[in-house]
Amino acid sequence: MKPLFATRDANDATWYALEYATDFEPRADPTLDPWVSPALDPTLFYDEERHVLELLPVKPAKEADPAPGLAIDVDGRVFFVDPSGRTVLVRCGSSEKELICERGVLASPAGLALDRRGLLYVADPPVHRILVVVPDDGSLAGILAGGLEEPVDVAPAPDGRIYVADRKAGKIVVFNGRFDRCGSFAPKDVEGNLTAPRPISVMIDDDGAILVADANFPRLLRMTPEGEPLGEREIRSYIATGESVFLLETFCKNRGPCPPVFHAAVCGPCRPARDGGESLAAMQREIRLHLLSLGHSFQTSGSFVSAALDGGIPGIVWHKIEIDADLPEGTWLKVQTVTADDPSKLGNLAAIPTVGPDDDLLLVTASDPKFVPFEDPGLVKPRMPSDVPDRLVFSPPARYLRLKLTLGSDGGATPSVRAIRVYHPRASYLDLLPRIYRRDRESAFFLEHFLALFEHVFTDIEDRYELFTRQLNPDAAPLEVLNWLACLIDLSFDPSWPLERRRALVQAAMELYATRGTPRGLARYVEIYTGRAPVILESFLERPLQPAFLGLPGALLGSTTHLGPPAKDDSAEELFLSRWAHRFTVLVFLDDACDEEVTLGVVDRIVTVNKPAHTVHALRPIRADARVGAARIGIDLMLGTREAARTLLGGCTDPTGLESGSVLGGDAVLGESRPQYPRPIGLSI
Numbered sequence: 001m002k003p004l005f006a007t008r009d010a011n012d013a014t015w016y017a018l019e020y021a022t023d024f025e026p027r028a029d030p031t032l033d034p035w036v037s038p039a040l041d042p043t044l045f046y047d048e049e050r051h052v053l054e055l056l057p058v059k060p061a062k063e064a065d066p067a068p069g070l071a072i073d074v075d076g077r078v079f080f081v082d083p084s085g086r087t088v089l090v091r092c093g094s095s096e097k098e099l100i101c102e103r104g105v106l107a108s109p110a111g112l113a114l115d116r117r118g119l120l121y122v123a124d125p126p127v128h129r130i131l132v133v134v135p136d137d138g139s140l141a142g143i144l145a146g147g148l149e150e151p152v153d154v155a156p157a158p159d160g161r162i163y164v165a166d167r168k169a170g171k172i173v174v175f176n177g178r179f180d181r182c183g184s185f186a187p188k189d190v191e192g193n194l195t196a197p198r199p200i201s202v203m204i205d206d207d208g209a210i211l212v213a214d215a216n217f218p219r220l221l222r223m224t225p226e227g228e229p230l231g232e233r234e235i236r237s238y239i240a241t242g243e244s245v246f247l248l249e250t251f252c253k254n255r256g257p258c259p260p261v262f263h264a265a266v267c268g269p270c271r272p273a274r275d276g277g278e279s280l281a282a283m284q285r286e287i288r289l290h291l292l293s294l295g296h297s298f299q300t301s302g303s304f305v306s307a308a309l310d311g312g313i314p315g316i317v318w319h320k321i322e323i324d325a326d327l328p329e330g331t332w333l334k335v336q337t338v339t340a341d342d343p344s345k346l347g348n349l350a351a352i353p354t355v356g357p358d359d360d361l362l363l364v365t366a367s368d369p370k371f372v373p374f375e376d377p378g379l380v381k382p383r384m385p386s387d388v389p390d391r392l393v394f395s396p397p398a399r400y401l402r403l404k405l406t407l408g409s410d411g412g413a414t415p416s417v418r419a420i421r422v423y424h425p426r427a428s429y430l431d432l433l434p435r436i437y438r439r440d441r442e443s444a445f446f447l448e449h450f451l452a453l454f455e456h457v458f459t460d461i462e463d464r465y466e467l468f469t470r471q472l473n474p475d476a477a478p479l480e481v482l483n484w485l486a487c488l489i490d491l492s493f494d495p496s497w498p499l500e501r502r503r504a505l506v507q508a509a510m511e512l513y514a515t516r517g518t519p520r521g522l523a524r525y526v527e528i529y530t531g532r533a534p535v536i537l538e539s540f541l542e543r544p545l546q547p548a549f550l551g552l553p554g555a556l557l558g559s560t561t562h563l564g565p566p567a568k569d570d571s572a573e574e575l576f577l578s579r580w581a582h583r584f585t586v587l588v589f590l591d592d593a594c595d596e597e598v599t600l601g602v603v604d605r606i607v608t609v610n611k612p613a614h615t616v617h618a619l620r621p622i623r624a625d626a627r628v629g630a631a632r633i634g635i636d637l638m639l640g641t642r643e644a645a646r647t648l649l650g651g652c653t654d655p656t657g658l659e660s661g662s663v664l665g666g667d668a669v670l671g672e673s674r675p676q677y678p679r680p681i682g683l684s685i
Helices: 235-241 276-291 441-471 479-488 499-507 509-514 519-530 572-580 593-610
Strands: 014-018 044-047 052-055 070-072 078-081 088-092 095-098 112-114 120-124 129-133 140-144 151-156 162-166 171-175 181-185 199-204 210-214 220-223 229-233 301-305 320-326 331-340 370-373 400-409 416-424 535-538 583-589 616-622
Touching: 044 301, 052 301, 052 400, 070 276, 078 112, 112 151, 112 276, 120 151, 129 151, 151 276, 162 199, 171 199, 199 276, 235 276, 320 331, 400 416, 479 499, 499 509, 499 519, 509 519, 519 535, 519 583, 519 593, 583 593, 593 616
Parallel strands: 070 112, 151 199, 583 616
Antiparallel strands: 014 416, 044 052, 052 416, 070 078, 078 088, 088 095, 112 120, 120 129, 129 140, 151 162, 162 171, 171 181, 199 210, 210 220, 220 229, 301 400, 320 416, 331 370, 331 400, 535 583
């Protein structure tokens, strides 16, 4: 729970936002007062991976079946299990033939998959093995066995590992590229509710994670390659955003599960641009997602009770509640609130029974206050995501508020609650009317809620204006708006620009335009990107102050007097100007040589766009070193310091802080012993 007192709407109202696991999950500390910790029914759970509160899935009455065996390679050939379930066929355009002609090799093929080497993997559950087939001639390249009980699906990963879904054993078995078994793990969800896994399909996600479909679970289980749970995913979320690599037209109506019809006349090249192994894994995942049919069964009801929310002022009028949720068909939400100036009167609400959608009031105990329904009769009709309407809080004015959220379903789906916002204090348009409108209590109650309809619409419009104003500030604008603001003032960013430097560039845009083409403007622009001001050396400042005269005054060597024929046809004056005029060098300071290529490329682009058109520039990286012939005093080379260094030979620093020992060149030398005769003080040999 995060009180966002620094964030206010157009009516100067603030809110509590419930959107994290700590806002929904009960705390285990028994010493806490009951109103300090939220309460959650065992039929609900909070998914920290997807950040949603949902009803728990339950085991369906019938297990889901594995998807029909189907695979397609990057050349357009389609491999599928014959509808009779006895052999594997390969289709190329309009022609179709058996892949393995030898009888008795396959008992009852199931899942099919291709790897980056072009090998086809065929799961054969009755004989407890995976056959590795060369698609060109149907010969066997290997066998994956190693204790498999019922392998129904297989998925080669781009890194060479092979994952096998063993339904009977309840495990995902892992093989390496040499077909050796190298481990296994049992699929599980984050909450540990999957006690008897029955994996029927395995897939590889784009980031290398393993997706497993379980026969008794309505969602895909997402895990690391080592088997650690990463959360759950809805199949429809992948289908909605995935890249379709083939077109499903229809299933056979009378022959049962069979491969779809592909719109491909010939085996033409349809190679995606990505890596071959990744393309095949994505293609295999798309096929699985289109063909899988998992059972969807959820708990029918569950309630969440928040911790006590503190309005800060006794007798404060709480405003409204907003819910960000998805409500599929057949689901509903019900919110109830209770208020009190003393939080102890809010009661121990951890064991509140589940309510149905038609209940109006809920009596907690004989002494506790009633929960007031969020709306009458309490149903929120299914709507589009994030389109759940907000409602006023009907509970009496008080400092503390607790809310109860009930999630309901017909069992076929679950509501997904992402966040809840509770606003306070109330912004009432009734306060803007004369007091005569408050004389009658009932009419004032009606009028306040009637005006709340207009307040809701107008506040939303005012919030949009304020949001737009904030987004015009480069310090607060998100990345997308910041890029849009930059386009308005004719600025563009290299992909290597971090967000903070983009903000600084937009803020300094007026200054940069005022000094564009000057050394100060160029230095400021480069400093915004690199973080350090560069040094710009103009070549005309480095030309000799006085010309060298030879003989009589007026004889300029190289101009009026020549010591030999010139190397070029250009005059000495032209050569003189080409060396010193309209040229400058930008010294760019680099702390790390690893990013030199990227940094110098961006700096070169900055200088090219902003310098005068008739000038020529050069870049020189400056690192923390000094080179004879390339070092400049005061830039990357310092001669001497304020105090000469003293190199001690032997001795140590005594407790008084006085140094003891010998100083090389002062009272100690390296070499042979010196002759014993007087010498001037301060000299050493």
